[in-house]
Amino acid sequence: MAASQKNFSLYTYTDDNAVDWNLRGELDAVRNAVDGSSAAGGNPPFIPSRRHQPRKIIYRDASTLRTKTCIFYTAAAFAAITLGTDSLSFPVEGEATAVLYTATKKIAEKNPSATAGGNLPDHA
Numbered sequence: 001m002a003a004s005q006k007n008f009s010l011y012t013y014t015d016d017n018a019v020d021w022n023l024r025g026e027l028d029a030v031r032n033a034v035d036g037s038s039a040a041g042g043n044p045p046f047i048p049s050r051r052h053q054p055r056k057i058i059y060r061d062a063s064t065l066r067t068k069t070c071i072f073y074t075a076a077a078f079a080a081i082t083l084g085t086d087s088l089s090f091p092v093e094g095e096a097t098a099v100l101y102t103a104t105k106k107i108a109e110k111n112p113s114a115t116a117g118g119n120l121p122d123h124a
Helices: 076-081
Strands: 009-013 020-026 057-058 066-073 087-090 099-109
Touching: 020 066, 057 087, 066 087, 066 099
Parallel strands: none
Antiparallel strands: 009 020, 057 066, 057 099, 087 099
């Protein structure tokens, strides 16, 4: 049996201001089928910080309460997920079959204001 391990890739992330970035995310067919990911382009890197975070959805296994947090690369993909209804089957180490996780929480993108840091309009 092949080992199940995390692999990562760069994807194009489109923020809520329609700006494209390259963001590192998990290479996983289950996630990538619904998260709006597409190949990275010639975009600047998205570097998560306390004030700058991508949008995410938390999926939970109802029986064990284990969670999976998934980045959503487009606002349309994020909006398409219905909490409590949409589910994904993730492989879990030590389990013979995939485990069903249901979307339980949406975490909106954090994006610093475009006017922060002294870019305020002149009041002349």
